[in-house]
Amino acid sequence: MAIPNMQIPSRQLFIDGEWREPVKKNRLPVINPATEEIIGYIPAATAEDVDIAVKAARRAHGRNGWGSTTGAQRAKFLRAIAAKVLEKRPELATLETIDNGKPWFEAASDIDDVVACFEYYADLAEALDSKNKTEVKLHLDSFKTHVYKEPLGVVGLITPWNYPLLMTTWKVAPALAAGCAAVLKPSELASITSLELGEICREVGLPPGALNILTGLGHEAGSPLVSHPDVDKIAFTGSGPTGIKIMTAAAQLVKPVTLELGGKSPIVVFDDIPNIDIAVEWTLFGCFWTNGQICSATSRLIIQDTIASQFLDRLLEWTKNIKISDPLEEDCKLGPVISRGQYEKVLKLISTAKNEGATILYGGERPQHLKKGYYIQPTIITDVDTSMEIWKEEVFGPVLCVKTFKTEEEAIELANDTKYGLGAAILSKDLDRCERFTKAFQSGIVWINCSQPCFWQPPWGGKKRSGFGRELGEWSLENYLNIKQVTQYVSDEPWAFYKSPSKL
Protein backbone atom coordinates (compact mmCIF):
# COMPACT_ATOMS: atom_id res chain seq x y z
CA MET A 1 0.00 0.00 0.00
CA ALA A 2 1.21 3.53 -0.78
CA ILE A 3 2.17 5.45 2.34
CA PRO A 4 0.34 8.80 2.29
CA ASN A 5 2.23 12.05 2.74
CA MET A 6 0.76 14.10 5.57
CA GLN A 7 1.04 17.51 7.19
CA ILE A 8 0.24 17.83 10.88
CA PRO A 9 -3.32 19.23 11.17
CA SER A 10 -3.48 22.36 13.27
CA ARG A 11 -5.81 21.65 16.20
CA GLN A 12 -6.89 23.24 19.46
CA LEU A 13 -7.94 21.56 22.68
CA PHE A 14 -10.99 19.33 22.30
CA ILE A 15 -13.43 20.43 25.02
CA ASP A 16 -17.19 20.00 25.18
CA GLY A 17 -17.33 18.72 21.61
CA GLU A 18 -15.51 21.75 20.17
CA TRP A 19 -12.01 22.92 19.36
CA ARG A 20 -11.00 25.60 21.86
CA GLU A 21 -7.86 27.64 22.12
CA PRO A 22 -6.06 27.12 25.46
CA VAL A 23 -6.73 29.92 27.96
CA LYS A 24 -3.05 30.92 27.97
CA LYS A 25 -2.79 30.46 24.18
CA ASN A 26 0.48 28.51 24.49
CA ARG A 27 1.60 25.89 21.99
CA LEU A 28 4.30 23.21 22.01
CA PRO A 29 6.40 22.09 19.04
CA VAL A 30 5.89 18.68 17.45
CA ILE A 31 9.23 17.11 16.53
CA ASN A 32 9.68 14.34 13.99
CA PRO A 33 12.30 12.08 15.64
CA ALA A 34 13.48 10.83 12.22
CA THR A 35 14.47 14.33 11.05
CA GLU A 36 14.71 16.33 14.31
CA GLU A 37 12.57 18.97 12.57
CA ILE A 38 9.61 20.84 14.01
CA ILE A 39 6.65 19.68 11.92
CA GLY A 40 3.81 21.41 13.72
CA TYR A 41 2.46 22.61 17.06
CA ILE A 42 0.01 21.31 19.64
CA PRO A 43 -1.91 23.38 22.17
CA ALA A 44 -0.50 23.48 25.70
CA ALA A 45 -3.26 23.21 28.28
CA THR A 46 -2.89 24.53 31.81
CA ALA A 47 -4.92 24.23 35.03
CA GLU A 48 -7.49 26.72 33.68
CA ASP A 49 -8.25 24.49 30.68
CA VAL A 50 -8.32 21.40 32.89
CA ASP A 51 -11.03 23.03 35.00
CA ILE A 52 -13.10 23.92 31.93
CA ALA A 53 -12.74 20.39 30.54
CA VAL A 54 -13.62 18.72 33.86
CA LYS A 55 -16.75 20.91 34.14
CA ALA A 56 -17.74 19.91 30.58
CA ALA A 57 -17.20 16.25 31.43
CA ARG A 58 -19.24 16.58 34.63
CA ARG A 59 -22.12 18.20 32.72
CA ALA A 60 -21.95 15.48 30.07
CA HIS A 61 -22.00 12.79 32.69
CA GLY A 62 -24.79 14.38 34.74
CA ARG A 63 -28.48 13.47 34.96
CA ASN A 64 -29.84 12.20 31.65
CA GLY A 65 -26.37 12.55 30.17
CA TRP A 66 -23.75 10.12 28.91
CA GLY A 67 -23.71 8.33 32.28
CA SER A 68 -27.42 7.53 31.94
CA THR A 69 -27.28 6.12 28.42
CA THR A 70 -27.66 2.40 27.91
CA GLY A 71 -24.70 0.28 26.94
CA ALA A 72 -26.37 -0.32 23.58
CA GLN A 73 -26.53 3.43 22.91
CA ARG A 74 -22.88 3.87 23.81
CA ALA A 75 -21.92 0.89 21.65
CA LYS A 76 -23.25 2.71 18.57
CA PHE A 77 -20.84 5.58 19.16
CA LEU A 78 -17.92 3.23 19.85
CA ARG A 79 -18.59 1.35 16.60
CA ALA A 80 -18.88 4.63 14.69
CA ILE A 81 -15.52 5.72 16.11
CA ALA A 82 -14.00 2.36 15.09
CA ALA A 83 -15.34 2.75 11.55
CA LYS A 84 -13.92 6.29 11.22
CA VAL A 85 -10.53 5.21 12.56
CA LEU A 86 -10.48 2.42 9.98
CA GLU A 87 -11.43 4.84 7.20
CA LYS A 88 -8.53 7.11 8.21
CA ARG A 89 -6.06 4.28 8.85
CA PRO A 90 -3.38 5.25 6.29
CA GLU A 91 -3.37 8.91 7.35
CA LEU A 92 -3.39 8.10 11.06
CA ALA A 93 -0.50 5.66 10.58
CA THR A 94 1.54 8.35 8.81
CA LEU A 95 0.79 10.91 11.51
CA GLU A 96 1.79 8.44 14.20
CA THR A 97 5.01 7.62 12.35
CA ILE A 98 6.15 11.22 11.86
CA ASP A 99 5.24 12.07 15.44
CA ASN A 100 6.60 8.96 17.18
CA GLY A 101 9.19 7.45 14.80
CA LYS A 102 7.81 3.91 14.72
CA PRO A 103 7.93 2.10 11.36
CA TRP A 104 4.82 2.93 9.29
CA PHE A 105 3.69 -0.69 9.06
CA GLU A 106 3.89 -1.03 12.85
CA ALA A 107 1.88 2.17 13.23
CA ALA A 108 -0.72 0.85 10.78
CA SER A 109 -0.99 -2.38 12.71
CA ASP A 110 -1.43 -0.38 15.95
CA ILE A 111 -4.31 1.46 14.23
CA ASP A 112 -5.87 -1.94 13.43
CA ASP A 113 -5.67 -2.74 17.15
CA VAL A 114 -7.33 0.61 17.91
CA VAL A 115 -10.24 -0.32 15.63
CA ALA A 116 -10.54 -3.78 17.18
CA CYS A 117 -10.41 -2.32 20.68
CA PHE A 118 -13.26 0.16 20.07
CA GLU A 119 -15.34 -2.63 18.53
CA TYR A 120 -14.56 -4.99 21.41
CA TYR A 121 -15.64 -2.45 24.04
CA ALA A 122 -18.78 -1.72 22.01
CA ASP A 123 -19.68 -5.40 22.51
CA LEU A 124 -18.87 -5.19 26.23
CA ALA A 125 -20.95 -2.00 26.59
CA GLU A 126 -23.95 -3.81 25.11
CA ALA A 127 -23.38 -6.85 27.31
CA LEU A 128 -23.30 -4.55 30.36
CA ASP A 129 -27.02 -3.81 29.91
CA SER A 130 -27.90 -7.35 30.94
CA LYS A 131 -25.15 -7.65 33.56
CA ASN A 132 -25.45 -4.38 35.45
CA LYS A 133 -27.94 -5.75 37.98
CA THR A 134 -27.00 -9.03 39.62
CA GLU A 135 -28.77 -10.64 42.56
CA VAL A 136 -26.63 -11.71 45.51
CA LYS A 137 -28.03 -14.68 47.45
CA LEU A 138 -28.39 -13.99 51.17
CA HIS A 139 -28.84 -16.31 54.15
CA LEU A 140 -32.04 -14.45 55.20
CA ASP A 141 -35.43 -14.31 53.47
CA SER A 142 -36.30 -10.92 54.92
CA PHE A 143 -33.79 -9.12 52.70
CA LYS A 144 -33.02 -9.03 49.04
CA THR A 145 -29.73 -7.72 47.69
CA HIS A 146 -28.50 -6.96 44.26
CA VAL A 147 -25.34 -5.43 42.93
CA TYR A 148 -25.68 -2.58 40.52
CA LYS A 149 -22.82 -1.56 38.25
CA GLU A 150 -22.83 2.11 37.35
CA PRO A 151 -20.32 4.39 35.62
CA LEU A 152 -17.73 5.71 38.05
CA GLY A 153 -18.16 9.33 36.91
CA VAL A 154 -15.57 11.68 35.42
CA VAL A 155 -12.22 10.03 34.82
CA GLY A 156 -8.79 11.44 34.00
CA LEU A 157 -6.78 9.41 31.51
CA ILE A 158 -3.03 10.07 31.21
CA THR A 159 -1.07 8.26 28.52
CA PRO A 160 2.51 7.80 27.23
CA TRP A 161 4.03 8.18 23.76
CA ASN A 162 5.18 4.70 22.75
CA TYR A 163 1.85 3.51 21.29
CA PRO A 164 0.18 6.93 21.13
CA LEU A 165 -3.33 6.23 19.85
CA LEU A 166 -3.37 2.64 21.11
CA MET A 167 -2.53 3.55 24.73
CA THR A 168 -5.19 6.28 24.48
CA THR A 169 -7.69 3.71 23.20
CA TRP A 170 -6.89 1.19 25.94
CA LYS A 171 -8.35 3.79 28.31
CA VAL A 172 -10.86 5.79 26.26
CA ALA A 173 -12.75 2.78 24.84
CA PRO A 174 -13.51 1.05 28.17
CA ALA A 175 -14.14 4.37 29.96
CA LEU A 176 -16.76 5.42 27.36
CA ALA A 177 -18.16 1.87 27.23
CA ALA A 178 -18.72 1.97 31.00
CA GLY A 179 -20.52 5.32 30.69
CA CYS A 180 -17.83 7.53 32.19
CA ALA A 181 -17.09 10.98 30.83
CA ALA A 182 -13.36 11.41 30.32
CA VAL A 183 -10.60 13.99 30.15
CA LEU A 184 -7.63 12.61 28.26
CA LYS A 185 -4.08 14.00 28.59
CA PRO A 186 -1.83 12.31 26.02
CA SER A 187 1.96 12.58 26.06
CA GLU A 188 3.36 15.90 24.86
CA LEU A 189 5.91 13.88 22.83
CA ALA A 190 3.26 12.24 20.62
CA SER A 191 -0.22 13.75 20.85
CA ILE A 192 -1.17 14.14 17.21
CA THR A 193 -3.28 11.02 16.69
CA SER A 194 -5.02 11.49 20.05
CA LEU A 195 -6.07 14.96 18.87
CA GLU A 196 -7.34 13.38 15.65
CA LEU A 197 -9.50 11.15 17.83
CA GLY A 198 -11.19 14.40 18.92
CA GLU A 199 -12.00 15.18 15.30
CA ILE A 200 -13.39 11.66 14.87
CA CYS A 201 -15.59 12.10 17.97
CA ARG A 202 -16.90 15.35 16.47
CA GLU A 203 -17.60 13.68 13.14
CA VAL A 204 -19.56 10.80 14.71
CA GLY A 205 -21.49 13.20 16.96
CA LEU A 206 -20.30 11.87 20.31
CA PRO A 207 -22.25 13.88 22.91
CA PRO A 208 -20.26 17.02 23.84
CA GLY A 209 -18.11 16.60 26.93
CA ALA A 210 -18.17 12.78 26.94
CA LEU A 211 -14.53 12.86 25.82
CA ASN A 212 -12.30 15.91 26.22
CA ILE A 213 -8.71 15.96 25.00
CA LEU A 214 -6.13 18.23 26.56
CA THR A 215 -2.61 18.21 25.15
CA GLY A 216 0.17 19.76 27.17
CA LEU A 217 3.00 19.15 29.57
CA GLY A 218 2.75 16.71 32.46
CA HIS A 219 3.28 19.27 35.22
CA GLU A 220 1.03 21.89 33.57
CA ALA A 221 -1.89 19.78 32.30
CA GLY A 222 -1.49 16.30 33.82
CA SER A 223 -0.85 17.36 37.38
CA PRO A 224 -3.95 19.64 37.73
CA LEU A 225 -6.08 16.84 36.28
CA VAL A 226 -4.86 14.45 38.97
CA SER A 227 -5.47 17.01 41.72
CA HIS A 228 -8.84 18.20 40.44
CA PRO A 229 -11.46 17.51 43.15
CA ASP A 230 -14.16 16.73 40.60
CA VAL A 231 -12.25 13.93 38.86
CA ASP A 232 -13.30 10.57 40.28
CA LYS A 233 -10.41 8.42 39.10
CA ILE A 234 -7.05 8.56 37.32
CA ALA A 235 -5.94 5.85 34.92
CA PHE A 236 -2.26 6.33 34.16
CA THR A 237 0.27 4.68 31.89
CA GLY A 238 3.82 5.95 31.96
CA SER A 239 7.04 5.89 33.90
CA GLY A 240 7.53 4.82 37.52
CA PRO A 241 8.63 8.25 38.80
CA THR A 242 5.52 9.92 37.32
CA GLY A 243 3.38 7.07 38.67
CA ILE A 244 4.67 7.81 42.18
CA LYS A 245 3.83 11.52 41.82
CA ILE A 246 0.35 10.68 40.57
CA MET A 247 -0.35 8.18 43.33
CA THR A 248 0.89 10.66 45.94
CA ALA A 249 -1.28 13.51 44.60
CA ALA A 250 -4.34 11.28 44.17
CA ALA A 251 -3.95 9.96 47.72
CA GLN A 252 -4.61 13.48 49.08
CA LEU A 253 -8.17 13.19 47.72
CA VAL A 254 -8.47 9.41 48.28
CA LYS A 255 -8.84 9.19 44.52
CA PRO A 256 -8.47 5.72 43.00
CA VAL A 257 -5.71 5.18 40.46
CA THR A 258 -4.61 2.43 38.14
CA LEU A 259 -0.93 2.51 37.27
CA GLU A 260 0.63 0.83 34.24
CA LEU A 261 4.33 1.51 34.68
CA GLY A 262 7.67 0.37 33.33
CA GLY A 263 9.42 -2.96 33.24
CA LYS A 264 12.64 -4.91 32.84
CA SER A 265 11.18 -8.16 31.67
CA PRO A 266 13.16 -11.39 31.24
CA ILE A 267 13.19 -13.88 28.39
CA VAL A 268 14.53 -17.28 29.50
CA VAL A 269 15.82 -19.54 26.72
CA PHE A 270 16.53 -23.25 27.28
CA ASP A 271 18.79 -25.48 25.21
CA ASP A 272 15.87 -27.73 24.20
CA ILE A 273 14.37 -25.12 21.83
CA PRO A 274 13.51 -27.05 18.70
CA ASN A 275 14.64 -24.33 16.29
CA ILE A 276 17.32 -21.77 17.09
CA ASP A 277 16.24 -19.25 14.42
CA ILE A 278 12.65 -19.17 15.69
CA ALA A 279 13.92 -18.56 19.23
CA VAL A 280 16.36 -15.88 18.03
CA GLU A 281 13.62 -14.04 16.17
CA TRP A 282 11.32 -13.96 19.21
CA THR A 283 14.26 -12.67 21.28
CA LEU A 284 14.82 -9.83 18.82
CA PHE A 285 11.15 -8.99 18.48
CA GLY A 286 10.75 -9.09 22.26
CA CYS A 287 13.28 -6.29 22.68
CA PHE A 288 13.66 -4.34 19.42
CA TRP A 289 10.06 -4.07 18.21
CA THR A 290 8.58 -0.54 18.49
CA ASN A 291 12.16 0.78 18.30
CA GLY A 292 12.78 -0.96 21.62
CA GLN A 293 10.29 1.29 23.41
CA ILE A 294 7.91 -1.30 24.81
CA CYS A 295 6.94 -1.31 28.47
CA SER A 296 6.96 -5.10 28.46
CA ALA A 297 10.14 -5.43 26.34
CA THR A 298 11.95 -8.64 27.27
CA SER A 299 15.20 -6.73 27.59
CA ARG A 300 17.04 -9.27 29.76
CA LEU A 301 18.00 -12.42 27.84
CA ILE A 302 18.70 -15.29 30.25
CA ILE A 303 20.21 -18.06 28.16
CA GLN A 304 21.25 -21.60 29.13
CA ASP A 305 25.06 -21.79 29.06
CA THR A 306 25.08 -24.94 26.92
CA ILE A 307 23.77 -23.05 23.86
CA ALA A 308 24.83 -19.50 24.75
CA SER A 309 27.69 -19.21 22.28
CA GLN A 310 25.76 -20.72 19.34
CA PHE A 311 22.67 -18.64 20.18
CA LEU A 312 24.59 -15.37 20.44
CA ASP A 313 26.35 -15.99 17.11
CA ARG A 314 22.98 -16.43 15.40
CA LEU A 315 21.48 -13.48 17.33
CA LEU A 316 24.27 -11.29 15.96
CA GLU A 317 23.64 -12.39 12.39
CA TRP A 318 19.92 -11.65 12.69
CA THR A 319 20.58 -8.31 14.41
CA LYS A 320 22.95 -7.15 11.64
CA ASN A 321 20.12 -7.87 9.20
CA ILE A 322 17.64 -5.46 10.84
CA LYS A 323 16.85 -2.57 8.50
CA ILE A 324 17.34 0.75 10.28
CA SER A 325 15.93 3.65 8.27
CA ASP A 326 13.44 6.48 8.08
CA PRO A 327 10.33 4.80 9.49
CA LEU A 328 8.34 5.86 6.43
CA GLU A 329 10.53 3.62 4.27
CA GLU A 330 9.08 0.27 3.38
CA ASP A 331 10.66 -2.64 5.27
CA CYS A 332 12.02 -0.35 7.99
CA LYS A 333 12.28 -2.50 11.11
CA LEU A 334 13.92 -0.01 13.47
CA GLY A 335 13.33 3.73 13.49
CA PRO A 336 14.59 6.45 15.84
CA VAL A 337 13.78 6.69 19.54
CA ILE A 338 11.23 9.33 20.46
CA SER A 339 13.28 12.38 21.45
CA ARG A 340 16.73 13.86 21.99
CA GLY A 341 16.28 13.30 25.74
CA GLN A 342 15.52 9.60 25.23
CA TYR A 343 18.42 9.26 22.74
CA GLU A 344 20.87 10.71 25.26
CA LYS A 345 19.45 8.63 28.12
CA VAL A 346 19.80 5.37 26.17
CA LEU A 347 23.38 6.15 25.03
CA LYS A 348 24.30 7.07 28.59
CA LEU A 349 22.96 3.75 29.94
CA ILE A 350 25.05 1.94 27.29
CA SER A 351 28.22 3.87 28.18
CA THR A 352 27.63 3.28 31.90
CA ALA A 353 27.34 -0.47 31.17
CA LYS A 354 30.68 -0.29 29.36
CA ASN A 355 32.28 1.63 32.24
CA GLU A 356 30.93 -0.93 34.70
CA GLY A 357 32.73 -3.73 32.81
CA ALA A 358 30.07 -5.08 30.41
CA THR A 359 30.87 -5.89 26.77
CA ILE A 360 29.00 -4.20 23.93
CA LEU A 361 28.72 -7.25 21.70
CA TYR A 362 26.89 -5.30 18.99
CA GLY A 363 25.67 -1.75 18.38
CA GLY A 364 25.77 0.86 21.08
CA GLU A 365 26.05 3.78 18.69
CA ARG A 366 24.27 5.86 16.07
CA PRO A 367 24.12 3.96 12.76
CA GLN A 368 26.76 5.44 10.42
CA HIS A 369 24.41 5.82 7.45
CA LEU A 370 21.95 8.08 9.31
CA LYS A 371 23.32 11.51 10.08
CA LYS A 372 20.12 13.04 11.47
CA GLY A 373 17.39 11.66 13.70
CA TYR A 374 17.48 9.96 17.08
CA TYR A 375 18.68 6.61 15.75
CA ILE A 376 20.48 4.04 17.90
CA GLN A 377 21.73 0.68 16.63
CA PRO A 378 20.09 -2.41 18.08
CA THR A 379 22.46 -3.15 20.94
CA ILE A 380 23.44 -6.43 22.62
CA ILE A 381 25.36 -6.31 25.89
CA THR A 382 27.13 -9.32 27.45
CA ASP A 383 29.34 -9.87 30.52
CA VAL A 384 26.57 -8.31 32.55
CA ASP A 385 26.58 -8.48 36.34
CA THR A 386 23.37 -8.27 38.37
CA SER A 387 24.71 -5.22 40.22
CA MET A 388 24.99 -3.21 36.96
CA GLU A 389 22.56 -0.44 36.09
CA ILE A 390 21.91 -2.02 32.67
CA TRP A 391 20.57 -5.15 34.40
CA LYS A 392 18.41 -3.22 36.85
CA GLU A 393 17.03 -0.13 35.10
CA GLU A 394 14.49 0.17 32.29
CA VAL A 395 16.27 1.48 29.16
CA PHE A 396 13.23 2.00 26.92
CA GLY A 397 15.34 1.74 23.79
CA PRO A 398 16.75 -1.06 21.57
CA VAL A 399 19.10 -2.55 24.15
CA LEU A 400 19.25 -6.21 25.15
CA CYS A 401 21.44 -7.42 28.00
CA VAL A 402 22.45 -11.05 28.33
CA LYS A 403 23.23 -13.44 31.20
CA THR A 404 23.74 -17.17 31.17
CA PHE A 405 22.43 -19.81 33.59
CA LYS A 406 23.01 -23.49 34.31
CA THR A 407 19.96 -24.68 36.25
CA GLU A 408 16.23 -23.94 36.33
CA GLU A 409 16.55 -22.54 39.85
CA GLU A 410 19.24 -20.12 38.74
CA ALA A 411 17.13 -19.03 35.73
CA ILE A 412 14.11 -18.33 37.95
CA GLU A 413 16.23 -16.37 40.39
CA LEU A 414 17.70 -14.24 37.59
CA ALA A 415 14.30 -13.73 35.94
CA ASN A 416 12.80 -12.42 39.19
CA ASP A 417 15.86 -10.37 40.09
CA THR A 418 14.12 -7.06 39.32
CA LYS A 419 11.99 -4.50 41.08
CA TYR A 420 9.57 -4.70 38.13
CA GLY A 421 6.95 -7.34 37.32
CA LEU A 422 5.26 -6.65 34.01
CA GLY A 423 6.07 -9.41 31.50
CA ALA A 424 8.21 -12.57 31.35
CA ALA A 425 8.88 -15.06 28.57
CA ILE A 426 10.15 -18.62 28.41
CA LEU A 427 11.29 -20.47 25.29
CA SER A 428 11.47 -24.23 25.80
CA LYS A 429 10.07 -27.42 24.25
CA ASP A 430 9.26 -28.82 27.70
CA LEU A 431 5.73 -27.64 28.52
CA ASP A 432 5.90 -28.91 32.12
CA ARG A 433 8.90 -26.66 32.61
CA CYS A 434 7.00 -23.78 30.97
CA GLU A 435 4.23 -24.38 33.50
CA ARG A 436 6.73 -24.30 36.40
CA PHE A 437 8.08 -20.98 35.10
CA THR A 438 4.59 -19.58 34.58
CA LYS A 439 3.98 -20.10 38.30
CA ALA A 440 7.41 -18.88 39.37
CA PHE A 441 7.58 -15.68 37.30
CA GLN A 442 6.73 -12.60 39.38
CA SER A 443 4.83 -10.85 36.60
CA GLY A 444 1.39 -9.95 35.29
CA ILE A 445 1.97 -11.38 31.81
CA VAL A 446 3.72 -14.61 30.72
CA TRP A 447 4.65 -15.50 27.15
CA ILE A 448 5.44 -19.12 26.31
CA ASN A 449 7.53 -19.71 23.18
CA CYS A 450 6.99 -16.12 22.04
CA SER A 451 7.37 -12.57 23.38
CA GLN A 452 5.16 -9.48 23.05
CA PRO A 453 2.07 -10.54 21.09
CA CYS A 454 -0.67 -8.51 22.72
CA PHE A 455 -4.39 -9.06 22.23
CA TRP A 456 -7.27 -6.92 23.51
CA GLN A 457 -9.25 -9.77 25.12
CA PRO A 458 -6.86 -10.91 27.93
CA PRO A 459 -5.88 -8.72 30.90
CA TRP A 460 -2.79 -6.50 30.74
CA GLY A 461 -0.84 -5.14 33.69
CA GLY A 462 1.92 -5.78 36.17
CA LYS A 463 2.89 -6.34 39.77
CA LYS A 464 5.74 -5.06 41.95
CA ARG A 465 6.87 -1.65 40.66
CA SER A 466 5.25 -2.17 37.27
CA GLY A 467 2.05 -0.97 38.88
CA PHE A 468 -1.38 -2.38 39.64
CA GLY A 469 -4.80 -2.73 38.11
CA ARG A 470 -5.51 -4.41 34.80
CA GLU A 471 -6.31 -2.98 31.40
CA LEU A 472 -7.87 -4.67 28.37
CA GLY A 473 -10.48 -7.43 28.33
CA GLU A 474 -13.43 -7.28 30.69
CA TRP A 475 -11.01 -6.28 33.48
CA SER A 476 -10.61 -2.80 32.06
CA LEU A 477 -14.34 -2.16 32.08
CA GLU A 478 -14.34 -2.83 35.83
CA ASN A 479 -11.84 0.03 36.24
CA TYR A 480 -14.54 2.48 35.23
CA LEU A 481 -17.53 1.06 37.13
CA ASN A 482 -18.79 1.68 40.63
CA ILE A 483 -20.06 -1.48 42.27
CA LYS A 484 -23.14 -0.47 44.26
CA GLN A 485 -24.76 -2.77 46.80
CA VAL A 486 -28.56 -2.39 46.94
CA THR A 487 -30.26 -4.09 49.89
CA GLN A 488 -34.02 -4.13 50.37
CA TYR A 489 -36.03 -5.19 53.43
CA VAL A 490 -38.83 -7.36 52.05
CA SER A 491 -40.48 -8.60 55.25
CA ASP A 492 -43.74 -7.20 56.69
CA GLU A 493 -42.46 -7.88 60.21
CA PRO A 494 -41.03 -5.03 62.33
CA TRP A 495 -37.26 -5.00 62.69
CA ALA A 496 -37.72 -5.22 66.52
CA PHE A 497 -34.30 -3.95 67.58
CA TYR A 498 -35.74 -1.25 69.88
CA LYS A 499 -38.67 -1.65 72.23
CA SER A 500 -41.77 -0.30 70.58
CA PRO A 501 -43.27 2.61 72.67
CA SER A 502 -46.75 1.10 72.23
CA LYS A 503 -45.62 -1.92 74.29
CA LEU A 504 -44.22 0.09 77.23
Ligand SMILES: NC(=O)c1ccc[n+]([C@@H]2O[C@H](COP(=O)([O-])OP(=O)(O)OC[C@H]3O[C@@H](n4cnc5c(N)ncnc54)[C@H](O)[C@@H]3O)[C@@H](O)[C@H]2O)c1
Ligand atom coordinates in the same frame (compact mmCIF):
# COMPACT_ATOMS: atom_id res chain seq x y z
N1 LIG B 1 2.66 -0.88 31.75
C1 LIG B 1 2.25 -0.47 30.56
O1 LIG B 1 1.26 -0.96 30.04
C2 LIG B 1 2.99 0.63 29.83
C3 LIG B 1 2.65 0.91 28.50
C4 LIG B 1 3.35 1.91 27.83
C5 LIG B 1 4.36 2.62 28.47
N2 LIG B 1 4.67 2.34 29.76
C6 LIG B 1 5.76 3.05 30.44
O2 LIG B 1 5.74 4.43 30.10
C7 LIG B 1 7.04 4.99 30.18
C8 LIG B 1 7.31 5.80 28.93
O3 LIG B 1 6.30 6.75 28.79
P1 LIG B 1 6.53 8.30 29.09
O4 LIG B 1 7.97 8.65 28.94
O5 LIG B 1 5.50 9.04 28.32
O6 LIG B 1 6.20 8.38 30.64
P2 LIG B 1 6.05 9.69 31.52
O7 LIG B 1 5.81 9.20 32.91
O8 LIG B 1 7.16 10.63 31.30
O9 LIG B 1 4.75 10.40 30.94
C9 LIG B 1 3.51 9.73 30.84
C10 LIG B 1 2.39 10.76 30.87
O10 LIG B 1 2.34 11.37 32.15
C11 LIG B 1 2.31 12.78 32.00
N3 LIG B 1 2.90 13.39 33.19
C12 LIG B 1 4.21 13.68 33.44
N4 LIG B 1 4.34 14.23 34.66
C13 LIG B 1 3.12 14.28 35.21
C14 LIG B 1 2.61 14.71 36.47
N5 LIG B 1 3.42 15.23 37.40
N6 LIG B 1 1.29 14.60 36.70
C15 LIG B 1 0.47 14.07 35.77
N7 LIG B 1 0.88 13.66 34.56
C16 LIG B 1 2.20 13.75 34.28
C17 LIG B 1 3.08 13.03 30.71
O11 LIG B 1 2.81 14.30 30.20
C18 LIG B 1 2.54 11.89 29.86
O12 LIG B 1 1.29 12.21 29.32
C19 LIG B 1 7.98 3.81 30.30
O13 LIG B 1 8.42 3.70 31.63
C20 LIG B 1 7.10 2.63 29.93
O14 LIG B 1 7.50 1.41 30.46
C21 LIG B 1 4.00 1.37 30.46
Ligand SMILES: NCCCC=O
Ligand atom coordinates in the same frame (compact mmCIF):
# COMPACT_ATOMS: atom_id res chain seq x y z
N1 LIG C 1 1.86 -3.97 22.57
C1 LIG C 1 1.45 -2.99 23.51
C2 LIG C 1 2.44 -2.88 24.62
C3 LIG C 1 2.11 -1.72 25.47
C4 LIG C 1 3.28 -1.30 26.27
O1 LIG C 1 4.22 -0.65 25.89
Ligand code: NA
Ligand atom coordinates in the same frame (compact mmCIF):
# COMPACT_ATOMS: atom_id res chain seq x y z
NA1 NA D 1 6.99 13.83 18.33
